[in-house]
Amino acid sequence: MVNKEISTGDQNSWTASDKIHTDLLAAKVSVYNPCNFKCTGPIQPYDVSDPIDFLVISARKDSSLGQFVFPKSILIKHKILSNKGEGGKRAIRIYPPWDTPTSLQAQKTQTWQLKYFLNIPVNEPIDISRANVLYDLE
Structure with missing residues (x-):
């Protein structure tokens, strides 16, 4: 690194x-910087009022690469976003398909997260149809 x-x-x-x-x-x-987010003070969760449509998290291990594209509605459903400063998560664990979680809670989390995962293969084209669905471009 x-x-x-x-x-x-x-x-x-x-x-x-x-x-x-x-x-x-x-x-x-x-x-x-372009969104005028400030990098000061304590870490706090994104709020439902923040001007975001998606939370995109890239994951990589060896030659495996992909992105989780979580829509705002799912982040609200899973209580990842705060509401008027209440609740929310300051950090989340992600479980890409190459991970094999052992705890039941982690397995449940991986199950819902994988619905929003876009694989980015090496030396192959990305599944554009899936990308369009995840990024709500259709």
Whole structure:
């Protein structure tokens, strides 16, 4: 894993002494900054009032790669989003198809999560029909 130092360009950036994974740095630059999300204070869950349609989480292990594309309605149903600052999850575990969870709760979580998983195969085309459904493009 490659780490990079974060510059301290403004009050909402990490300090120069903090190290962060390249993917997180890319997310900050690509998502947080343009959306004016602030990277300060304690971690808090996304709220139902936040202007999001999906939560997309990429997962990778060895040559396996994919994305979970969770629509807002599912995040509400599974109490991942807070409502007016109440409840919600500050973090969630994801269980891609290559994981074999052992606990019953993790297996149940994987079952509902896989309905929103898009496999990104190596050297093969992505299932565009599935991507269109998950990203609500049809």
